[in-house]
Amino acid sequence: MNQKDYYRILGVSETAASEDIKKAYRNLAFRYHPDRSHGNEEMMKEINEAYAVLSNSAKRKEYDNLRQTYGSFARDRFRQTYTDQDIFRNSDIGQVFEELSKIFGFNRPEDIFSRANFYGHHYRTFEFKGPGYSGRGFFTHGPMRHAYREKLKGGGGHPLFSRVMLKGLDVFQKMAARKLGIDLPENGKDRYDIIRISPEEAATGGKVRYLYRKPGNSRELLVSIPSRIREGQKIKLRGLGEEGRHGGEPGNLFLKVNIRTSFLGKIRKFLKK
Numbered sequence: 001m002n003q004k005d006y007y008r009i010l011g012v013s014e015t016a017a018s019e020d021i022k023k024a025y026r027n028l029a030f031r032y033h034p035d036r037s038h039g040n041e042e043m044m045k046e047i048n049e050a051y052a053v054l055s056n057s058a059k060r061k062e063y064d065n066l067r068q069t070y071g072s073f074a075r076d077r078f079r080q081t082y083t084d085q086d087i088f089r090n091s092d093i094g095q096v097f098e099e100l101s102k103i104f105g106f107n108r109p110e111d112i113f114s115r116a117n118f119y120g121h122h123y124r125t126f127e128f129k130g131p132g133y134s135g136r137g138f139f140t141h142g143p144m145r146h147a148y149r150e151k152l153k154g155g156g157g158h159p160l161f162s163r164v165m166l167k168g169l170d171v172f173q174k175m176a177a178r179k180l181g182i183d184l185p186e187n188g189k190d191r192y193d194i195i196r197i198s199p200e201e202a203a204t205g206g207k208v209r210y211l212y213r214k215p216g217n218s219r220e221l222l223v224s225i226p227s228r229i230r231e232g233q234k235i236k237l238r239g240l241g242e243e244g245r246h247g248g249e250p251g252n253l254f255l256k257v258n259i260r261t262s263f264l265g266k267i268r269k270f271l272k273k
Contacts, residue, residue: 006049006054006063006075009046009049009050010028010047012024012054021051021054021055023180023181025047025055026180026181027181027182027246028043029047029048030182032044048093049084049087052088052091052093055091056091059087062078063075183245184246185245185247185248185249187251188242188248188250188251189241191241191252192256194256195208195255195256195258196258197258198259199259201225202228202230204227205224207225208222208223208225209221209222210222210223214240221237223235225257230259232256232257234255234257235255237255239252240253241253
């Protein structure tokens, strides 16, 4: 039995207003859309279904009544009465994505929903058509910007113009996202520290123990030291910086190499003074 709850899928309370439900849907769709690098088709399917039900006052009321009677089994009871066609009929999903596609770019919904592991081929044009509107696409942040960047790079234009245009695109998308209540992914900040090694370790390389200090996650790591590494060089440990926000990538940890001076080296340094 599938005991998933529509409210939990969207991360909203049972008393959430319709605008809060739409805001939650926009954020989750932005994060899990299959075209994104960390997209998830199964999650996207659940998000669409949950929104289609909770954004419709009649369906939401019926689902709430089932929750009071059947608790965690309400969704299964609901699906015994409603087919996929029933759930998505008269949904405004198409309007939501048409609005977002103007800002973030889009792919045709039939290209996504025709996949066998999504809803199936017979939903090719069903989901996004209704009286007075026709939704033609899912928005995606990454592909549009990447394609635009490549176009600017290969267009023979001035590099400064390309950078200005990309910067303008970023600013525009951030302003639009803020207006729509979308939390854009933010990469975590990098962290910096020092790793102290012996002259022998600097010359030959190898594994060196390093105490990774992070609140709630301190542990000992074995860091690979390249041979013939020099004082002041940095070693990059990917993903060990600060956590990203809203699905953003974590930052990196940069370790600056400090080579410990041998006892003989200290004497020589003292004699040179």
